[in-house]
Amino acid sequence: MIITDVESLHCDAGWRNFSFLKISTTDGIVGYSEYNESYGSGGVSTVIAKLKPYVVGAPALSHETLFATLYAITRQAPGGINAQAIAAIENALLDIKGKALGVPCYELFGGKIRDSLPLYWSHCGSYRMNGTTAEMIGKPVLSSLKDLAELGAEVRGSGYTALKCNIYRFNNAYPVHTPGFARRPSTPGAPELNADTALLSDLQKQMTALREGTGDSIDILLDMNFNFKTEGYLRVIRALKQFNLMWFELDLFNPEALAFIRQQGNETIASCESLYGHREFRPYFEAQSMDVAIIDIPWNGAWQSYKIAALADAYEINVAPHNFYGHLCTMMSAHVCSAIPNFRIMEIDVDDVPWRDDLVTHVPLIENGMLTLPNRPGWGTDINEDAIAAHPIKR
Numbered sequence: 001m002i003i004t005d006v007e008s009l010h011c012d013a014g015w016r017n018f019s020f021l022k023i024s025t026t027d028g029i030v031g032y033s034e035y036n037e038s039y040g041s042g043g044v045s046t047v048i049a050k051l052k053p054y055v056v057g058a059p060a061l062s063h064e065t066l067f068a069t070l071y072a073i074t075r076q077a078p079g080g081i082n083a084q085a086i087a088a089i090e091n092a093l094l095d096i097k098g099k100a101l102g103v104p105c106y107e108l109f110g111g112k113i114r115d116s117l118p119l120y121w122s123h124c125g126s127y128r129m130n131g132t133t134a135e136m137i138g139k140p141v142l143s144s145l146k147d148l149a150e151l152g153a154e155v156r157g158s159g160y161t162a163l164k165c166n167i168y169r170f171n172n173a174y175p176v177h178t179p180g181f182a183r184r185p186s187t188p189g190a191p192e193l194n195a196d197t198a199l200l201s202d203l204q205k206q207m208t209a210l211r212e213g214t215g216d217s218i219d220i221l222l223d224m225n226f227n228f229k230t231e232g233y234l235r236v237i238r239a240l241k242q243f244n245l246m247w248f249e250l251d252l253f254n255p256e257a258l259a260f261i262r263q264q265g266n267e268t269i270a271s272c273e274s275l276y277g278h279r280e281f282r283p284y285f286e287a288q289s290m291d292v293a294i295i296d297i298p299w300n301g302a303w304q305s306y307k308i309a310a311l312a313d314a315y316e317i318n319v320a321p322h323n324f325y326g327h328l329c330t331m332m333s334a335h336v337c338s339a340i341p342n343f344r345i346m347e348i349d350v351d352d353v354p355w356r357d358d359l360v361t362h363v364p365l366i367e368n369g370m371l372t373l374p375n376r377p378g379w380g381t382d383i384n385e386d387a388i389a390a391h392p393i394k395r
Contacts, residue, residue, distance in 0.1 A: 001027045001060040001100065006052045006089070008045045010037075011388040014136040014353040015127070017395075018326045019045065020383050023092040025060045029099050032383045033091030034328035035084060035298050040181075047085035055089060061100060063093035063303060079276040083299060090301035091332055098378035105332075105379055109306050109339035116370045117337055120162035120221060122324050122347045125151050129168055129175040137351045144170060145209040152213020159368030162219035162246060162345065165210065167227065169202050180226030180251075195232035200239040207243045219246035221270075226251045230261060237265035247292060258289035270294055273322035277304060278311050285315040292344050296322035297333045309340040318344040325349075327360045330371070331379045334364070338373050346371065358387040 005024040010017050016038035023031045037044050051070055058066050067090055074082040098105040106112040127133040128142045128151070142148055148168070155163045167177035172188075177199065179189030189199075203222075210220055222245055224236060233250050240248075247268040252258045262269040270292040275281050276299065284290065293312045297305045299322075309319045319342055321333035330348060337343045348371070357363045362381040365372040374380035 001025045001029065001096075003056050003058050003060050006048065006055050008048060009383065009385065009388050010045075010393050011359065011391040012393050013326070013356070013391075015133050017393045018359065018388075020328065020388070021048065021088045021092045022383070022385075023055075023060070023089070023096060025096060027060075027100070029060070029096050030382075031060075031092040031094070031096030031099070031378070032328060033088050033095065033298070033332065034326055035088040035091075036325055036329075041081060041084055043081050044084045044088065047081050048088060051085055051089065060093060060096050063090050063097065066090075066093065067301065067303070079280065083276040087297075087299055087301035087304070090303055091298065094302055095378040102377050104373070104375055104377060105302065105335040106339045106373065108303075109336065112338040112373055113341060114338055114343070114373075116372045117334055117343070117346045118162075119160060119346050119348045119366065119369050119371055120164055120219070121155055121158070121160045121350045121369075122164045122223075123349055123351065124155060124163040124165045125168060126166045126176055127351045136353055138354060139351060142168070142170075142175075145205055148206065148209040149213035152210045152218070154213075156214050156218055158350075159370075160350075161217070161369050162221060163210075163214070164221035164223055164249070164347070165206070166223050166225070167199075167203060168206050169199075178225060178227060180228070189227070193226075193228050193232060195228055195235040200235060203236065204239060207240055207245075211243060221246045221249060223249040224251075225249075230257050233261050234265055237261070237267050241267070249294070255284040255287040255289045258284065259287040262289060262291070268292070270320065276300060278308050281308050281311060285312060285317060288315070290317065293317050293319045294322050295319055297336055298325060298329050302332055302336050305336050306340065309336070309342060313340070313342040318342045320344045321346055323347045326356060327363055328379060328381060328383065330364050331374075331381050334371055334373060335379065355387065355391055358390075359384055 007022045009020040019035050021033045070086045128139050131141050134141045182190035247270040249270040268291045271290040273294040295305045312319050323333045360381045
């Protein structure tokens with residue numbers, strides 16, 4: 001079976017775009033994957049197009065051989081957009097291989113250990129803090145701590161047992177505190193990335209409101225992204241100790257600094273979602289930098305992510321997928337998580353545009369905060385190309 005074509009597909013997804021890769025073969029089997037060009041990853045489709053001459057004509061089932069070739073070609077500029085393009089190719093080839101063998105992709109990783117996966121409600125409230133995105137998902141704007149408490153109660157009633165939120169500041173021109181990304185000019189807190197007393201007070205009020213709504217049965221996770229330096233992260237962790245969070249999620253490109261935060265803060269740390277390949281993860285594992293390693297499967301490729309999880313297991317570290325994308329990414333992540341022994345919990349966005357379900361042939365089966373693995377071949381769902389065409393990208 002030989003690869004005959006590689007094609008990128010895109011559609012509007014509200015405040016970002018969804019991107020998919022379609023790989024065709026001589027046997028008529030088509031493989032799909034989802035990748036992401038938003039949030040700093042612009043240009044992945046261009047790199048895929050540049051790599052296409054090396055992919056077309058290659059054996060479709062030899063995904064590891066092709067990965068080694070593409071990695072060698074891009075060795076002088078590893079990681080980043082190159083890695084994401086290669087991962088998209090790898091993930092589509094795994095879909096082809098599963099379909100060719102008539103098995104779900106988790107069988108390619110040695111078989112599933114678990115039939116279902118616990119999920120946490122990610123970006124809980126983030127998209128509702130802004131009027132534009134709140135309208136896109138059909139939810140009211142969060143404008144007060146009372147609204148936030150009501151959202152906590154909504155999570156409690158939904159069946160999910162955990163939620164993750166970002167940093168919210170009501171009555172602020174920038175209601176979601178993200179100076180680490182500074183996507184707008186003059187973003188408050190950038191580039192210094194400090195945690196001042198007012199911010200710490202707002203965070204304490206935020207956690208109090210959420211806990212009022214959720215009660216004691218729901219775990220709360222806080223995603224701090226790249227928003228602080230070492231001192232700031234420690235100030236936040238110390239200010240929120242009373243709330244007994246499930247984990248503090250943060251990003252630093254320095255394994256020793258991250259390890260210092262973990263040791264001094266004495267709280268559960270999750271990190272590393274922005275790393276590529278086992279070579280980048282290894283120094284973080286050696287430094288014991290985190291309690292939970294977060295792996296982005298669309299960025300790394302499912303086969304490579306399985307290797308990273310195996311390496312983490314050798315260091316007695318659990319892993320969780322970085323998964324705030326569309327349904328196909330959810331299924332790609334789920335197949336890996338079902339097959340690894342050191343799985344912690346899986347991320348998923350609940351709030352999204354209303355046409356997200358239309359973009360795939362089979363939506364993930366989620367009941368009471370648990371995702372049940374399908375037994376269909378490949379990723380267990382295909383892309384609905386007509387639905388994608390019905391929602392052309394706007395920007």
